[in-house]
Amino acid sequence: MAGQIKFQNVNYVYHEDSPDAHQALKDINLTLTEGSFTAIIGHTGSGKSTLIQHINALIKPTSGEVSVGDYVITHKTTNKNLRPLRQKVGMVFQFPEKQIFEETVIKDIMFGPLNYGATEAEAKQAALNAMDLVGLPQQYQDQSPIDLSGGQMRRVAIAGVLAMNPSILILDEPTAGLDPRGHADIMALVARLHDEMGITIILVTHQMDDVVQYAEQVVVMSHGEITKQGSPQDIFADLKWVRQMQLTLPTSAEFAEQLKLAGFPLPSRPLTLTDLTNAILTELGANHG
Incomplete structure (x- = not known):
């Protein structure tokens, strides 16, 4: 397993020593425990994507250090010894299906294991296992990925990462562009990978309902x-602060605020649909008791 993730006094400057220099990360100190499920949120341009790209050393700190288990990443780290780390830290970028390039589903999912030294047989078995994990029936293996639905293509892309058997999975807006059914399916998959397999999940999202649910x-x-x-x-908890941060409330919390404005205040701010339902039922029971 890859272990805990720790940022210590991490700064990152794009285009350092140039007129276009921009400090994207400022003195980041953060610890994510092994097996945890963390959501990273914030307005566009807040540094979320820059932060997560440090975890598998796609970019390296300008100063400070990032540790992932026994791996330590600083500005001096070379790419030579990063292959084992990148095998353990899987990253699913926004619209990952745009990175699908092989002619069949199985070949695309096999690409990662083959690139990391697996035999053809080992890579195919890893790919079939990953297809099973993401709920893609094996009859899809010889189809062209471009013939699949958006949600199925997203599953192929995620399966390609899972075939590497990562212990950390980073997802950058994994449901962007999907319809509600596709969105629900992908988030249920992510939750299962965390709950049943113990994979550390790091989710970058603008979907506050996913944040509070998972x-x-x-x-x-x-x-x-x-x-x-x-x-x-x-x-x-602090509605004024949430709005200052340009964040939206989860749907249930927003609905509760509208109820409050309409003269039906709830004793707490429910974050999920279950919380909202229970709060309304409790309040109605108290008023009719």
Whole structure:
């Protein structure tokens, strides 16, 4: 297993020593425990994508260090010894199906294991196992990926990462562009990978309903800094602060605020649909008791 992830005094500057220099991360200190489910949220340009790309050393700190288990990444780290780390840290980028390039589903999923030294037979078995994990029937293996639906193509892309058997999975807006059914299916898959396989999940998202339904901890970023971290309940407790951070409320919390404005205040701010339903039923019971 890859172990815990730790950022220590990490700064990152794009185009350092040039007139276009821009500091994207400022003194980041963050620890993510092994097996946790963390959501990273914040407005566009807040530094979320820059942060996650440090975890498998796609980019390296300008100063400070990132540790992933026994691996330590600094500005001096070379790519030579990063292959084992990148095999353990799987990353699913936004619209990952745009990176699908092989002529069949099975070949695309096999690409990663083959690239890391697996035999043809080992790579095919890893690919079939990954297809099973993401719920893609094996009869799809010889189809062209471009003949699949958007949700199925997303599953192929995720299967390509899972075929590497990562212990950390980073997902950058994994449901972007999907219809509600596709969105629900992908998030259910992510939750299963975490709950049943113990994979550490790091989710970058603008979907606050996903944050409160799935994440154990939330990291809020703004202008390259971590402004707050805690449980979903901690993050959404201060309505004024949430709006200052240009964040939206989860649907249930927003509905509860509308009820409050209509003269039906609830004793707490429900974050999920279950919480909202229970709060309304409790309030109705109290008023008719």
